[in-house]
Amino acid sequence: MSETSSRKPDTAPEFTFGPSAQATAGTLGTPPAAAHVDTKVSEVRQFLLARGNSSLADRSFGGLMLVCALSIFAIVALIAVELIIRSQMSWHKFGISFFYKFNIDPDTHLPVFWDPVNGIFYALPFVYGTLVTSLVALVIAVPLALGVAIFLTEMCPAFLRGPLAFMTELLAAIPSVVYGLWAVFVLVPLLRVNINPFFIAIFNNSTVVKIFGWTGLVGPTGLFGGDNYGLGILAAGVILAVMILPIISSLTREVMNAVPHSQREAVLALGATRWEMIRMGVLRNARIGIVGSIILGLGRALGETMAVAMVIGSRPDISRSLLSLGNTMASVIANEFSEASDDLYLSALIEIGLALFIVTIIVNALARVLVWAVTRGTPARVS
Numbered sequence: 001m002s003e004t005s006s007r008k009p010d011t012a013p014e015f016t017f018g019p020s021a022q023a024t025a026g027t028l029g030t031p032p033a034a035a036h037v038d039t040k041v042s043e044v045r046q047f048l049l050a051r052g053n054s055s056l057a058d059r060s061f062g063g064l065m066l067v068c069a070l071s072i073f074a075i076v077a078l079i080a081v082e083l084i085i086r087s088q089m090s091w092h093k094f095g096i097s098f099f100y101k102f103n104i105d106p107d108t109h110l111p112v113f114w115d116p117v118n119g120i121f122y123a124l125p126f127v128y129g130t131l132v133t134s135l136v137a138l139v140i141a142v143p144l145a146l147g148v149a150i151f152l153t154e155m156c157p158a159f160l161r162g163p164l165a166f167m168t169e170l171l172a173a174i175p176s177v178v179y180g181l182w183a184v185f186v187l188v189p190l191l192r193v194n195i196n197p198f199f200i201a202i203f204n205n206s207t208v209v210k211i212f213g214w215t216g217l218v219g220p221t222g223l224f225g226g227d228n229y230g231l232g233i234l235a236a237g238v239i240l241a242v243m244i245l246p247i248i249s250s251l252t253r254e255v256m257n258a259v260p261h262s263q264r265e266a267v268l269a270l271g272a273t274r275w276e277m278i279r280m281g282v283l284r285n286a287r288i289g290i291v292g293s294i295i296l297g298l299g300r301a302l303g304e305t306m307a308v309a310m311v312i313g314s315r316p317d318i319s320r321s322l323l324s325l326g327n328t329m330a331s332v333i334a335n336e337f338s339e340a341s342d343d344l345y346l347s348a349l350i351e352i353g354l355a356l357f358i359v360t361i362i363v364n365a366l367a368r369v370l371v372w373a374v375t376r377g378t379p380a381r382v383s
Contacts, residue, residue, distance in 0.1 A: 087351035089344055099123050114316035121348035125316045129326040134301040136237025137244055142294055145248035153256045154278055172246040180310035183239045192230030199224045226321040234322040236312040240304055244297035255289030256282055292370025299363040305330040329356045
């Protein structure tokens with residue numbers, strides 16, 4: 001038989017489809033309708049399909065949140081309106097001179113600022129006491145707060161940073177009356193026995209008086225002249241310093257954490273020491289926010305009441321000495337509001353409250369703007 005007759009004819013190969021091949025063909029070659037589809041609906045989808053149209057609920061929720069936000073403005077406006085209405089009598093009688101004028105006693109020829117018996121009401125000593133005690137508090141608190149913030153941000157070990165930051169901020173949660181009690185039983189005796197005599201000896205030293213007497217800050221009528229009661233403006237300033245320390249420290253720490261690490265690395269790369277890096281790379285970039293935190297602490301000091309009222313001495317007078325007794329705008333309201341026996345007396349106290357309300361809002365708003373200018377919403381990092 002020849003080769004041609006013995007060769008089998010060419011035929012197309014036959015393919016068989018098993019289960020796996022049929023499944024592959026079903027997913028790749030067949031239409032989507034023939035493929036297996038999971039018809040189970042998730043619980044979330046079932047809830048969304050069952051609830052129907054939610055536009056009414058969304059509008060109601062949005063309106064409720066808007067009312068909550070506007071209620072803050074409404075509360076502030078209602079407080080301001082009430083203070084303005086209740087202080088009208090004092091405004092009509094004294095005007096703006098209520099805050100800077102005074103009467104002269106014809107017998108003693110001494111200034112009379114506040115005499116409820118004779119209907120004399122001028123708030124100058126309270127404005128003076130508020131400013132001086134707040135200034136003393138800032139002089140003491142600002143260096144300490146900056147030192148705490150720098151240590152926690154740049155130098156503190158990691159294991160100590162969290163507990164120390166927590167303890168610092170815990171000072172802000174202590175009630176002011178507790179601070180007042182601590183000041184009465186601990187701070188005032190400490191000032192009267194140990195601290196005030198030291199400064200009295202320095203500021204009344206004959207050599208110091210001879211050299212710096214022209215300033216009026218030394219001598220018997222200087223900053224540490226007069227009687228040493230322990231109570232007074234200095235004691236109020238010290239207790240305010242303790243109270244505003246955590247506010248300034250925490251906000252300064254937040255501002256310093258907002259400074260990019262590239263600033264620190266760039267300064268160190270140029271060969272700067274750690275202190276030079278902190279001074280030029282951190283503090284210089286955070287100075288606006290630090291000023292804002294200081295102003296916010298000032299706002300707290302201006303409005304503090306109970307602790308100051310317990311240690312300042314409650315005397316409506318103006319004296320150059322930090323050892324003298326005095327009063328602040330907040331403390332005079334707390335001490336004398338319940339004793340206001342006539343409408344003019346009450347109206348004068350409310351006018352002081354209105355002035356304090358306006359000043360506090362302005363100071364806090366300015367501080368928040370300065371802090372925001374640096375942080376821009378950056379959260380503080382404790383660890």
